[in-house]
Amino acid sequence: MSVELSLRHRFGGFTLDAAFAVPEAQVTALFGPSGAGKSTVVAALAGLLKPDDGHIRLNGRPLLDTAAGIFVRPEARRVGVVFQDARLFPHMSVMANLRFGWRRAPVKADEARIDHVIALLGLEHLLVRKPGKLSGGEKGRVALGRALLSSPELLLLDEPLAALDAARKAEILPYLERLRDETRTPMLYVSHSLDEVTRLADRVILLKQGLVAAEGTVFDLLGDLEFSAATGAPPYGAVFEVTVEDTEHGLTRLAFAGGTLVVGRLARAKGTRLRVRIRAEDVMLAREEPRAISANNVLAATISAVHAGPEGEADVQLDCGGAKLVARITQASVKRLALAAGVPVFAIIKSVTVDSRILPAPEV
Amino acid sequence: MGTATNPLLLTPAEIEALLLSLKVSLVAICWAFPFALLAALALAHRSFPGKTLVEGMLTLPLVLPPVVMGYILLVALGTRGGLGGWLYSQFGIRFVFSWTGAALAAGLITFPLQLRAIRLALEAVDRGLGQAAATLGAGPLDRFWNVILPLALPGVVAGAITAFATSLGEFGAIITFVSNIPGETRTLPLAIYSALETPGGEAQAARLTILAIVLALAGVGLAELAQRRARAMLS
Numbered sequence: 001m002s003v004e005l006s007l008r009h010r011f012g013g014f015t016l017d018a019a020f021a022v023p024e025a026q027v028t029a030l031f032g033p034s035g036a037g038k039s040t041v042v043a044a045l046a047g048l049l050k051p052d053d054g055h056i057r058l059n060g061r062p063l064l065d066t067a068a069g070i071f072v073r074p075e076a077r078r079v080g081v082v083f084q085d086a087r088l089f090p091h092m093s094v095m096a097n098l099r100f101g102w103r104r105a106p107v108k109a110d111e112a113r114i115d116h117v118i119a120l121l122g123l124e125h126l127l128v129r130k131p132g133k134l135s136g137g138e139k140g141r142v143a144l145g146r147a148l149l150s151s152p153e154l155l156l157l158d159e160p161l162a163a164l165d166a167a168r169k170a171e172i173l174p175y176l177e178r179l180r181d182e183t184r185t186p187m188l189y190v191s192h193s194l195d196e197v198t199r200l201a202d203r204v205i206l207l208k209q210g211l212v213a214a215e216g217t218v219f220d221l222l223g224d225l226e227f228s229a230a231t232g233a234p235p236y237g238a239v240f241e242v243t244v245e246d247t248e249h250g251l252t253r254l255a256f257a258g259g260t261l262v263v264g265r266l267a268r269a270k271g272t273r274l275r276v277r278i279r280a281e282d283v284m285l286a287r288e289e290p291r292a293i294s295a296n297n298v299l300a301a302t303i304s305a306v307h308a309g310p311e312g313e314a315d316v317q318l319d320c321g322g323a324k325l326v327a328r329i330t331q332a333s334v335k336r337l338a339l340a341a342g343v344p345v346f347a348i349i350k351s352v353t354v355d356s357r358i359l360p361a362p363e364v
Numbered sequence: 365m366g367t368a369t370n371p372l373l374l375t376p377a378e379i380e381a382l383l384l385s386l387k388v389s390l391v392a393i394c395w396a397f398p399f400a401l402l403a404a405l406a407l408a409h410r411s412f413p414g415k416t417l418v419e420g421m422l423t424l425p426l427v428l429p430p431v432v433m434g435y436i437l438l439v440a441l442g443t444r445g446g447l448g449g450w451l452y453s454q455f456g457i458r459f460v461f462s463w464t465g466a467a468l469a470a471g472l473i474t475f476p477l478q479l480r481a482i483r484l485a486l487e488a489v490d491r492g493l494g495q496a497a498a499t500l501g502a503g504p505l506d507r508f509w510n511v512i513l514p515l516a517l518p519g520v521v522a523g524a525i526t527a528f529a530t531s532l533g534e535f536g537a538i539i540t541f542v543s544n545i546p547g548e549t550r551t552l553p554l555a556i557y558s559a560l561e562t563p564g565g566e567a568q569a570a571r572l573t574i575l576a577i578v579l580a581l582a583g584v585g586l587a588e589l590a591q592r593r594a595r596a597m598l599s
Contacts, residue, residue: 087496104501
């Protein structure tokens with residue numbers, strides 16, 4: 001485990017009491033509503049807040065141990081932070097901002113690393129500008145580069161997209177994905193958007209009123225009805241990883257634990273691993289295998305739970321060869337088809353959203 | 365007055381008073397600046413018991429009548445007593461009847477102006493930037509020099525220039541503490557006073573007054589310019 005922490009801190013109306021770990025080479029999303037204590041966790045990890053009680057260890061090095069009286073100052077922690085409001089130094093050029101943390105790193109990366117990060121984040125044409133002359137998305141990218149170049153052992157991203165409009169988000173997300181795919185630095189990504197979590201994170205920690213309400217992989221949690229209930233939002237849908245098999249007749253076949261999905265032509269090499277999302281609204285259920293049907297994807301599954309909603313809707317949890325699927329249907333349908341836990345069904349999938357994540361192909 | 369041999373059309377006595385005023389004020393703000401900076405750092409973003417009292421004490425030199433300040437300095441630093449006597453006997457340092465005494469008095473009286481300007485400027489800097497610098501590996505001094513101070517500079521410079529212009533006009537404390545000695549402690553305001561005390565000196569007083577006005581305007585203009593340049597640095 002790369003980072004492990006246990007914090008207790010009283011603030012405002014409630015107490016933060018959270019313990020979890022952030023594994024190496026992974027993005028862990030800290031997800032939860034405003035006021036759940038996410039920012040307090042970030043501040044405590046960065047050393048900007050001294051919690052009442054607790055300990056933090058980064059790669060075995062204690063950063064905080066209230067019992068032993070240890071509190072490492074933020075400048076000695078090697079914990080990088082990308083703040084929501086970027087916090088670029090307004091009197092310095094973009095280049096000077098980028099070099100600020102790089103110069104001060106105890107183990108300084110070589111100069112080539114700066115050029116590499118500049119290219120990775122597409123900052124070439126911004127270097128001589130002052131932050132006041134940058135757009136919101138550009139500021140975010142510079143802040144990301146600046147934190148990265150300080151060679152942190154842990155990178156905290158505190159809602160880096162929250163202050164941006166949809167277009168700016170779309171502009172910066174691909175850069176975050178590139179960063180995630182090429183760095184081994186563990187990242188804690190704070191967000192209250194499941195779309196961002198789905199695209200970026202490997203693991204999710206749900207923080208609710210200062211407590212860890214759920215914890216697991218993106219695949220296990222997002223398609224889980226208990227998780228949806230804990231977030232208080234409608235089911236987000238299933239997220240799972242697939243491998244590109246082949247493309248024939250303009251259709252691409254994607255293999256996953258529960259079978260094969262067919263989607264429109266994807267210009268991706270065989271063996272490429274992708275992340276797909278299937279929304280609960282896009283799944284229909286049948287007791288018998290449907291024939292002569294327009295949908296391309298019909299999967300055999302077993303019902304593991306049925307949750308009735310307040311407005312006549314029902315969310316059905318499906319086990320599809322180990323992958324979790326969710327179908328949103330009506331309670332009337334549940335009754336008519338006599339759906340209950342343990343009943344085998346066929347899931348008819350109307351649409352699949354393919355995420356752009358590209359993982360290295362396995363060695364052949 | 366027809367003996368003007370310099371481009372400024374000033375008499376030697378006028379030039380003497382002008383240069384002395386500039387020298388006294390410059391030394392005054394320079395010695396007071398580090399103290400004002402330290403006091404501002406101690407007070408900005410911080411609260412401790414008795415803070416209001418400390419703040420009040422530090423404002424005192426500005427709100428007390430200058431003559432009272434001058435008298436206090438005279439009692440404390442006069443060569444015959446207390447601190448002043450000890451300084452004189454041990455090190456030969458003497459403030460009374462010396463231009464250094466004038467600089468000491470002017471610096472003390474304008475100290476609250478500098479303190480206030482620096483403190484406001486420091487408090488106006490986004491604390492989040494200091495935090496960001498810390499997470500990037502910058503220690504307290506590093507953060508202060510490279511992030512906080514550059515961003516506070518416009519306010520700091522404007523405060524120093526205001527204090528400089530104000531100390532050019534200091535009269536009461538100087539005349540009480542170090543007297544009115546031509547070439548040593550007779551700054552512009554004291555020269556104007558002396559001219560008015562001299563029968564037929566009204567014209568001389570008027571010339572010196574115009575000089576003082578020009579100087580004050582230049583100071584205000586300079587402060588504005590410095591602030592603009594510093595702001596331009598940020599954009």
